Amino acid sequence: MIRVQREDFDIGAELERMARGKTGIGGITSFVGLVRDIAGGEPVGAMTLEHYPGMTERQLAEIEAEACRRWPLDAVLVIHRYGRLEPGERIVLVATASAHREAAFASCHFLIDWLKTKAPFWKLEETPEGARWVDAQASDDAAAKRWTSE
Amino acid sequence: MKLLYFAWLRTKIGIAEERVDLPGGVATVAALLEWLKGRGPGFAEALKDSRVVRVAVNQEYVPPDHPIRPGDEVALFPPVTGG
Numbered sequence A: 001m002i003r004v005q006r007e008d009f010d011i012g013a014e015l016e017r018m019a020r021g022k023t024g025i026g027g028i029t030s031f032v033g034l035v036r037d038i039a040g041g042e043p044v045g046a047m048t049l050e051h052y053p054g055m056t057e058r059q060l061a062e063i064e065a066e067a068c069r070r071w072p073l074d075a076v077l078v079i080h081r082y083g084r085l086e087p088g089e090r091i092v093l094v095a096t097a098s099a100h101r102e103a104a105f106a107s108c109h110f111l112i113d114w115l116k117t118k119a120p121f122w123k124l125e126e127t128p129e130g131a132r133w134v135d136a137q138a139s140d141d142a143a144a145k146r147w148t149s150e
Numbered sequence B: 001m002k003l004l005y006f007a008w009l010r011t012k013i014g015i016a017e018e019r020v021d022l023p024g025g026v027a028t029v030a031a032l033l034e035w036l037k038g039r040g041p042g043f044a045e046a047l048k049d050s051r052v053v054r055v056a057v058n059q060e061y062v063p064p065d066h067p068i069r070p071g072d073e074v075a076l077f078p079p080v081t082g083g
Helices: A011-019 A055-070 A101-118 A138-145 B007-013 B029-037 B041-046
Strands: A002-005 A027-034 A046-051 A073-081 A083-085 A090-098 A121-127 A130-133 B002-005 B017-019 B054-057 B073-077
Touching (some): A011 A027, A027 A101
Antiparallel strands (some): A121 A130, B054 B073
């Protein structure tokens, strides 16, 4: 399931809901991305996440489908927020559920790596020197690439 | 054709979206970018380095040689930074 929303989410309630009634699930892996208060050595007061409505949901659904092709998953949940967020706030939740932990761990890692390079979101950071758009990181491209050789 | 601009491409160009009539001969993404560069200093500045411009046609990523048609929704944006 994919959700793109401005509102916060309750991690415990979301994980419980994704597994409810699916008693074949043996484990859930989750990743939660948070707003940091520092970037490139400079303090960050807040960030605003912009996205491309429509394409964002479409890209996330494609990434979810790819994860389900690669691993035997019983449930997938991706929640990504947009709008203005302050340090400590949750940005994204990726959770995968499977009969065994290997598939859950690997697919969760894959999903966040691919999401970072494919889903159309952009971060605008507020710093003491003014607002600045975050540059894409070569390390994120490298992290996503490692999943293409498998 | 509907054009959408996001993140710093939007701030440099100065608008989030517009509708344009394609001139004759503009049939690919690469040709569209070249034509847009000539529409003003904001466009020229935003599109000067095509390596940092991603293009989606009808909400799917496409390469520079991808064809474009009058009814398409074309979005231009920098490399993504979500997650």
